[in-house]
Amino acid sequence: MANITQSMLDAIEQELQRQVARLDQPRTKSFHEMLTYHMGWTGEGAGPLATGKRIRPLITLLCTLSSFNDRENKEEVIAINWLHAKSAAAAVELIHNFSLVHDDIQDNSTLRRGRETAWVKWGAPMAINVGDALFVIANQAVLDLIDHYPADMVVKTASILNDCCLDLTRGQFLDMSYEERNDLSIEDYWPMIGGKTSALLSACTHIGSLLGYANEEKQEAYRLFGYHLGLAFQVQDDILGIWGDEALIGKSAASDLVEGKNSLPVLFALGKNGGFANRWKEGPITVEDVGPVSAMLEDEGAKEYAEKMSEAETQKALGYLKQADPQGEAGEELLRLANMLLTRKQ
Amino acid sequence: MANITQSMLDAIEQELQRQVARLDQPRTKSFHEMLTYHMGWTGEGAGPLATGKRIRPLITLLCTLSSFNDRENKEEVIAINWLHAKSAAAAVELIHNFSLVHDDIQDNSTLRRGRETAWVKWGAPMAINVGDALFVIANQAVLDLIDHYPADMVVKTASILNDCCLDLTRGQFLDMSYEERNDLSIEDYWPMIGGKTSALLSACTHIGSLLGYANEEKQEAYRLFGYHLGLAFQVQDDILGIWGDEALIGKSAASDLVEGKNSLPVLFALGKNGGFANRWKEGPITVEDVGPVSAMLEDEGAKEYAEKMSEAETQKALGYLKQADPQGEAGEELLRLANMLLTRKQ
Numbered sequence: 001m002a003n004i005t006q007s008m009l010d011a012i013e014q015e016l017q018r019q020v021a022r023l024d025q026p027r028t029k030s031f032h033e034m035l036t037y038h039m040g041w042t043g044e045g046a047g048p049l050a051t052g053k054r055i056r057p058l059i060t061l062l063c064t065l066s067s068f069n070d071r072e073n074k075e076e077v078i079a080i081n082w083l084h085a086k087s088a089a090a091a092v093e094l095i096h097n098f099s100l101v102h103d104d105i106q107d108n109s110t111l112r113r114g115r116e117t118a119w120v121k122w123g124a125p126m127a128i129n130v131g132d133a134l135f136v137i138a139n140q141a142v143l144d145l146i147d148h149y150p151a152d153m154v155v156k157t158a159s160i161l162n163d164c165c166l167d168l169t170r171g172q173f174l175d176m177s178y179e180e181r182n183d184l185s186i187e188d189y190w191p192m193i194g195g196k197t198s199a200l201l202s203a204c205t206h207i208g209s210l211l212g213y214a215n216e217e218k219q220e221a222y223r224l225f226g227y228h229l230g231l232a233f234q235v236q237d238d239i240l241g242i243w244g245d246e247a248l249i250g251k252s253a254a255s256d257l258v259e260g261k262n263s264l265p266v267l268f269a270l271g272k273n274g275g276f277a278n279r280w281k282e283g284p285i286t287v288e289d290v291g292p293v294s295a296m297l298e299d300e301g302a303k304e305y306a307e308k309m310s311e312a313e314t315q316k317a318l319g320y321l322k323q324a325d326p327q328g329e330a331g332e333e334l335l336r337l338a339n340m341l342l343t344r345k346q
Numbered sequence: 347m348a349n350i351t352q353s354m355l356d357a358i359e360q361e362l363q364r365q366v367a368r369l370d371q372p373r374t375k376s377f378h379e380m381l382t383y384h385m386g387w388t389g390e391g392a393g394p395l396a397t398g399k400r401i402r403p404l405i406t407l408l409c410t411l412s413s414f415n416d417r418e419n420k421e422e423v424i425a426i427n428w429l430h431a432k433s434a435a436a437a438v439e440l441i442h443n444f445s446l447v448h449d450d451i452q453d454n455s456t457l458r459r460g461r462e463t464a465w466v467k468w469g470a471p472m473a474i475n476v477g478d479a480l481f482v483i484a485n486q487a488v489l490d491l492i493d494h495y496p497a498d499m500v501v502k503t504a505s506i507l508n509d510c511c512l513d514l515t516r517g518q519f520l521d522m523s524y525e526e527r528n529d530l531s532i533e534d535y536w537p538m539i540g541g542k543t544s545a546l547l548s549a550c551t552h553i554g555s556l557l558g559y560a561n562e563e564k565q566e567a568y569r570l571f572g573y574h575l576g577l578a579f580q581v582q583d584d585i586l587g588i589w590g591d592e593a594l595i596g597k598s599a600a601s602d603l604v605e606g607k608n609s610l611p612v613l614f615a616l617g618k619n620g621g622f623a624n625r626w627k628e629g630p631i632t633v634e635d636v637g638p639v640s641a642m643l644e645d646e647g648a649k650e651y652a653e654k655m656s657e658a659e660t661q662k663a664l665g666y667l668k669q670a671d672p673q674g675e676a677g678e679e680l681l682r683l684a685n686m687l688l689t690r691k692q
Contacts, residue, residue, distance in 0.1 A: 151497035
């Protein structure tokens with residue numbers, strides 16, 4: 001890992017803790033602890049595995065620095081450095097975590113990064129409030145940019161982030177509404193995943209480049225890089241969720257098939273109305289069924305289709321990244337990170 | 347009702363519908379309908395009773411206009427009129443409604459303004475998302491001010507609103523955490539109610555006067571007017587919840603005592619550790635107990651204390667309003683509205 005990446009990760013963690021500390025007051029100590037537990041800093045199992053990788057804020061800051069390096073007139077904005085964008089980086093991570101806390105309630109998920117979820121520990125009513133607080137703090141963090149940026153850029157950043165949040169709620173609505181539907185096809189996949197996964201990643205790359213003073217054209221390239229990175233990442237996640245080692249061999253209960261997830265391979269095959277579609281409509285896939293049902297999916301072309309889509313989105317993402325032309329060590333790190341995300345096996 | 351008040355209420359309703367229409371898109375029609383149902387515009391029982399009174403946005407716009415009237419140099423800001431602040435007024439109402447939707451899930455409330463709550467109609471997972479969307483749209487609405495105000499004023503407004511939202515989550519946390527505690531006293535009341543009720547009302551009057559270009563000193567007077575108006579209103583609500591006609595005579599099930607609410611009279615008497623405190627700790631108050639238990643509360647001085655507090659907060663609120671010195675027809679309406687809220691009997 002390059003020095004710059006480690007410096008950024010340290011700054012991100014520090015800024016996140018500073019933002020969340022808004023609740024660290026006499027009467028709300030235990031409320032504050034609920035947030036620090038979810039963020040991975042306190043309680044049983046606290047540590048690097050519990051915090052997650054902070055990919056989103058890291059991408060944000062790398063986009064800021066690699067855009068800033070791009071400017072010819074660096075002197076003009078000499079007072080700007082990537083640290084000035086750290087509260088926006090914290091904001092995207094807080095948004096991500098707000099959505100995780102509410103998702104876990106909505107999906108009835110008991111574990112998150114190997115630890116009990118907030119609603120399991122404190123009940124759904126408290127967990128709803130924990131998610132709400134993370135969301136509010138994210139909005140406050142964005143406004144902290146005013147210490148280093150002109151007000152119109154702060155408004156623009158807040159606007160990008162809130163538009164993304166509305167997309168998150170749209171994606172979440174579609175995901176939940178699909179549970180009751182019997183007529184799904186591949187057409188229903190992209191709007192859902194565009195909201196649930198790509199919206200936030202494209203907000204990260206867009207905001208990052210904006211705060212690095214990239215011009216409009218470059219901002220658009222960064223934004224589209226993030227958008228397609230999100231789609232490629234999600235499709236790959238869907239493939240691994242059915243044919244990854246853990247899903248197939250390790251513990252089949254981890255298979256997306258058992259969880260009934262409306263992933264890309266599943267929606268592709270549902271649209272085909274063949275053997276898989278009939279089996280899916282019959283009821284939940286048991287752990288014993290995982291082997292034969294995933295083979296059925298593969299036979300009907302779902303795996304091949306998903307791999308083709310993942311490859312196509314990956315190429316789009318890398319194409320836009322090339323167009324954005326990120327500069328310096330941060331640019332190299334951004335490319336390395338994108339390649340790592342797009343070629344992971346688990 | 348004065349003409350200006352009716353004009354404002356019309357503008358508020360129109361602006362709210364315009365803001366919520368962000369979700370009125372092909373794939374999210376039924377998501378949009380969940381929001382319009384909660385807002386009181388569609389579905390069974392839709393209409394004025396279902397929308398609520400829109401007190402908060404009305405107060406916001408009255409503060410804007412009554413501040414604007416106060417300026418000597420009106421020519422300087424001639425392009426400003428109260429309509430320019432309408433998206434901020436919509437924002438405070440959307441924040442209020444976001445908190446209602448989540449409160450109803452948290453409190454397990456099945457009815458709101460005489461209609462089934464969102465979670466009863468669509469389940470808690472969908473209702474959490476409805477609340478989240480209302481919150482996002484509130485934030486987007488604030489940023490719409492950029493069409494009429496300088497960016498630094500937009501950032502300031504968003505900042506006031508988000509600080510208030512964090513107070514809302516704090517108040518909600520305290521309220522929920524009190525359910526498990528046996529050592530409550532009057533000391534625990536004000537921080538809870540400061541967050542749950544006063545924070546938003548003080549944000550309304552603060553934001554309203556800011557957008558009416560009031561100076562800092564006047565803004566502070568408006569803010570404190572809203573804050574104490576909120577406290578007075580809530581204490582009065584607590585008194586009516588135990589000794590109001592509906593609570594005592596009409597249908598005792600509506601009594602706050604049956605709901606186990608930690609209201610001011612209850613916390614006062616718990617701090618006394620007398621007969622009421624013993625009865626309260628024994629378990630839920632039944633409908634049959636409402637008469638004797640409320641009499642016990644009155645004997646222990648809880649009603650007198652609450653009335654004294656309500657009167658004290660009312661005087662503070664009216665004192666700050668006088669200091670704010672709201673001008674013109676809007677100023678008169680503001681005073682009329684405050685008096686109406688502070689002298690209501692139900």
